[in-house]
Amino acid sequence: MVIGAQELTLRPSGVRWTVPPHAAERADAASSGMMDRGELRCLAAAALAFPWSGAEIVVEIGTYAGETACFVAETLAEEGHDAVVLSIDPFERVSGTRWNPQGKYRRYQRAVRSRGLEQRCLPLIAYSQDAAPAVPSRIGLLIVDGNHELESVRRDLELYAPKVVPGGIVFMDDYTETYPGVTTATNEFVRTHDAFELLHQSYFAILQKS
Ligand SMILES: C[S@@+](CC[C@H](N)C(=O)[O-])C[C@H]1O[C@@H](n2cnc3c(N)ncnc32)[C@H](O)[C@@H]1O
Numbered sequence: 546m547v548i549g550a551q552e553l554t555l556r557p558s559g560v561r562w563t564v565p566p567h568a569a570e571r572a573d574a575a576s577s578g579m580m581d582r583g584e585l586r587c588l589a590a591a592a593l594a595f596p597w598s599g600a601e602i603v604v605e606i607g608t609y610a611g612e613t614a615c616f617v618a619e620t621l622a623e624e625g626h627d628a629v630v631l632s633i634d635p636f637e638r639v640s641g642t643r644w645n646p647q648g649k650y651r652r653y654q655r656a657v658r659s660r661g662l663e664q665r666c667l668p669l670i671a672y673s674q675d676a677a678p679a680v681p682s683r684i685g686l687l688i689v690d691g692n693h694e695l696e697s698v699r700r701d702l703e704l705y706a707p708k709v710v711p712g713g714i715v716f717m718d719d720y721t722e723t724y725p726g727v728t729t730a731t732n733e734f735v736r737t738h739d740a741f742e743l744l745h746q747s748y749f750a751i752l753q754k755s
Pocket residue numbers: 579580605606607608609610611612613614633634635636637639645646647648649671672673674690691692697
């Protein structure tokens with residue numbers, strides 16, 4: 546094991562992933578109200594666990610101000626992977642509520658520009674339900690973090706999970722009691738889709754397509 550690397554054991558699957566030291570440091574620095582350091586470390590490990598061939602992309606549904614998108618792009622770049630991070634969000638068209646915040650496009654642009662990631666982090670300014678036909682079926686990592694209502698999460702999984710390639714990973718944010726739509730839709734999806742294994746479940750959930 547690399548000195549300073551962190552070993553993660555996923556539950557209930559028992560799968561073990563490693564977070565490289567630089568990714569762990571970046572996760573600690575990028576920790577925010579959207580994703581904390583533990584979740585970002587696990588997201589980094591998930592991103593690096595997928596065997597990128599150069600053809601696949603990352604798709605993030607719901608980006609808010611782009612911090613997680615930048616985090617994933619930088620984590621992959623550091624390990625030599627140049628996958629594009631496509632973030633789907635209607636930004637200010639969303640009527641934000643306490644539990645479903647409105648995306649901030651200017652902040653997204655600033656986050657991407659300040660890190661020089663304009664060619665790696667690409668916004669698709671649309672509701673996820675409308676954007677699906679424009680998204681290719683080459684998703685290596687899918688992050689579902691848009692509207693957290695049950696019907697929306699169900700629809701996001703139905704529309705985008707089929708676009709995930711074999712071995713690809715689905716990362717469900719906010720898998721908590723505060724968001725019953727996320728837990729219910731995720732549990733239902735795993736129960737009814739044999740091709741997806743639940744690798745991890747805590748306050749987020751990780752699925753992998755066989
Ligand atoms: C919790 S925030 C995303 C946080 C982001 N993933 C991060 O880690 O920083 C939820 C986002 O979903 C967006 N959103 C709401 N409804 C959506 C929809 N139907 N399709 C895509 N994005 C949506 C909101 O505009 C908001 O930016």
